[in-house]
Amino acid sequence: MTLVEELQGFLKEATTELAKPDVDVEAVRVTFLGKKGKITGVLKSMKDLSIDEKKEVGQVGNQVRTAIQEKIEEKKAAQAAAALEEKLAAETLDVTLPGAKPKIGTPHVLQQIMDEIEAHFLGLGYQIIDDPVDSPEVETDEYNFERENLPKDHPARDMQDTFYITPEILLRTQTSPVQSRVMEKHDFSKGPLKMIAPGKVYRRDTDDATHSHQFHQVEGLVVGKNITMADLKGTLLSIMQELFGEKHQIRLRPSYFPFTEPSVEVDVSWNEVTADTKPEDIKWIEVLGAGMTHPNVLKMDGIDPEEYTAFAFGLGPDRFAMLKYGVEDIRQFYLNDTRFLEQFNERGN
């Protein structure tokens, strides 16, 4: 066997070695390419050859070395890839197991409704009155009733059973007294008054699915020159479409509140109303009371009813939440079952 043949045999031999799956690549390298390796051995033994033969053997030796080197690199890369694959396979998780969920608290559903109302009216340039000075939950008979054109013994006082503390102090039955507290202070030279007053109110009621001795109201009031009932209608349409969806319509029916004249009840359509909807197919739901502020109320707050006109409305967040989400029992809002509260956790509505 010539040296050239011997060297070419090494390539075959190394290739065979490297083809074994568990081959120790480093050992193969040492065996063939190392300082004391087989190739070096052959090259060392060619001192007796002619120059031409040396040249030929040297060339073949280098070719074989390079070829084995390449095979080794190839094999190393393949082994590394296999090892990585194995490692990753070992690290594979069941992605369907539950994640570690940090808890975010949920704003109360009534708060969410009030937030929505507030955002709407802020956009329309209203102030929000909700501090204890202008919107106290414990009111005087004077502000809760008398200034609202409900003198003592007025039959309409029957509409609101009241928790009295003393004959003159009571838990407010409505957010309307905020109107008077703000109106009497407002500087009309700086423009009209536009306000809403969200807050808790109380009635002497037995708690059941549809009655609660504590609930919420959002009072609205606009006082200015040339405020009309058409403005009231437009304002109510806009808030109802905000809360219930833009395809819903409202209708006004005559009603009676001592503090407004004319007074109206407002119904919102339960279904969406389009140009094709027949009037008899609209289901109306009563949602709020409103009206043009009674001249007596304006007068008592130092406003000339000849010069200024005003409208007022009272929104019921509890009722809205019940309607909007189909909550069947008003008490749910105040018992704070976390499973109830956390159902309303969708943000950005």
Place this chain on the structure above:
Amino acid sequence: MKTNLKWLNEYLTPGLDLSKQAVLDLAQQIELTAVEIEEVGQVAAQQDGLVVVRVDELKDHPDSDHLKITQVFDGQEKIQVVTGAPNVSEGQLVILATVGAHIIDRESGELVKIKKAKLRGEVSYGMLAALQEIGLPDAVCPEPIENGIHVFAEQDGVNPGDDALAVLGLKDPMIDTDLTPNRADLLSMRGMAYEVAAMTGQKVAEVADKGAKEAAFLADDQATVQIGETGLATGVALSVVNGVSVDKSPLAIQSRLWTSGIKPENNVVDAMHYWLLATGQPLAAFDLDRLADKVITVRLAKEGEVLGQGDGEEAMALRSGKDIVLVAGEQVIALAGIAMDPMFKVSHSTKNVLLVAGQYNPSFIRQAARRHGLRSESSFRLERGIDLTNTKPALQSAANAVAKASDATLAKGQALAGFDNIEETVIETTVSRINQVLGTTLSDETVVDLLEKLNLTVANNDGRLKVTVPGRRTDLTIPADLVEEVGRLYGYDNLPTALIDGQSTAGDLTRRQKKIRASRRIFESLGFDQAISYALMTPEKATAFNMMGKHPVLALDYPMSSDRTVARQNLISGLIDDVAYNVARSVKNIALYEQGRIFLNDNAAKQPVEEEHIAAVLVGSLAESTWETGEKEEEVDFYALKGRVETYLENIGVDQVTFKQSKAHANMHPGQTADVYAGDIYIGYLGQVHPEFVAKQKLPVIFAFELNLEEIILLSKREVTYQPISRYPQITRDLAILLDDQITNQEVLDVIWESAGQYLKDVSFFDLYKGQGTPDGKKSLAYQLTYQDQHDTLVEEKVTMDFAKVTEALAKQLGAEIR
């Protein structure tokens, strides 16, 4: 008010269309123009198969001692019916529910179908019925059910084969309207007639009963009336009818009463009710011969006076100086508009009757009805305001009706008191004002036409209106009232829809509002759900977790339940109620916060101080994963709560926050409670609710805090300032010290910061160790101190020097051993 439209049509020309759809349309129109509708339809809308039959034969049931077998005639054939009615007899005209008929079951209120039945072996083709059994409420049936089946009277004019429901008026179209307190005029057929006429273009003709046999002698000669004090009544009128024979009213009268919700009694009392319904004028009838004195005085009750002694019924104590009473001589015969002494009621033996129509002061009537808990059809109308111009005509019709019902004699004239100060209401306004408020551009003609439709008298002088209001419309007094009349008749649907124009205003939240809203957002980010609890509770709960001592409670004068009698002075009590509610429903992990008012009633004559607070409770586990970490390790503790409070205060902008151990809160764990201060200002507390407190209620461990938002709003005025992040390196030193157990972290921190020098940026606590390796009464604490120079590279030597000062100070001031 239940309005029988057949009856209403007696007032209207040409008259309403009473077909089913027309009635529904009318109801809709009433709802959009006047008042809400409670119900539309017929009293007996679902029932059928009820016919008038004559009892032709009657024999005892062979196998029963109370059943009878009848052969009844329905106008065409004889039908065998078995009945248990005690009052059945031959020749009667009665109601048969035929086989296949539908009636409302008295017990269940459900519609049931009558079937052919065998009663103890005898076949019954249907059932003889009482009024109660065909759907009329017990309260309006003239006879109790025990008396048996309904029997028509001869003069009722019914015949075998007639539709029983029709002859009983139970198929008359009805509209039941709700009432707003102002529309007292809609409490009578007459008032409804004017209202409906205005919206349907009908003409109204007043209805009166007249033509009774009139006597030559005067009512005045038999009885007189006087008003004792001014202000009690604007007028009272009396009529006298002589020689009545008291009996049942004709079916036509009775059916109108029971469809209107009133129980027929006799032909005198029924006439009072009938004309009350027709006109809205309260009317009362007395047995004249039983009155010892024929001078009727309207006055206030005196001390010790009662109503109704005899008759075995309990006497009703009257409110001296407050109740308006009618007295005959000195005998109290009635509480005006509300109740009368049964002794003077019209009975079957009554021969001569005194009829009284009064206009009593609404305010007195309202209070009396409330205080005595007695609401009557009369008081209801009186307190809302009756037509003062119609009292005398109403009484006149009622007296005629009484006289005609039993061919009695009506004494001439009426005995009167008052009626001299009844003024006409005239309202002046302009068409432009009406348009201005409504946002419309209605012409003078349109406005005048709308007002005239309501039968108001309008004088128009180039848009300046002078409107005379009839007595029935007591609700119309000021120009704004006319705006409403025009608006509602024109139709609110027809109003334009606008949005306020003119000067614009800026809508913005105040700083206070922003802070409160931000506080809520922060606690939600920290994992707390927002609770809204009841503000009313027991006095114990109201003060159980006060921040600073007890204040006098704000107590309800007349609470609804014993659980809710006073206003809260802290929020934690309400949150603990919420915890209890959740725990009872097997909810284990609870994080709730609440923002709301507390009430400090320090001056009973004034409104209380109302403060906004924010509070929270933490119960159970805080684990984010349900399986990766053991739940035990994530159990809430003091530090979990404290950390959340610290994060909140940092983010809301409260500085210089310190926590001081506190034993001052009786219902809190004395070793795990801290008062929270910002500088010197007390802002609240946090800690574990006392183990005894939760044990009593069988509740788990609860951690809670309450903070005064008012203080936080005032304190959180930090200006946000930007500092560039230093590009110079930080150097850290770890510090481990051994010191007495009693020394607090706060004390250590105070010493570190005092002695640290200018480069110390941060101190973080990272270890607490007690036990093996530390002597008794000692603990080991470990801190990492971070140094940095904002403007230069800090040299190691400088830090080493500064750090040495800290260790020296700790050793000297706290006796700390540096490890």
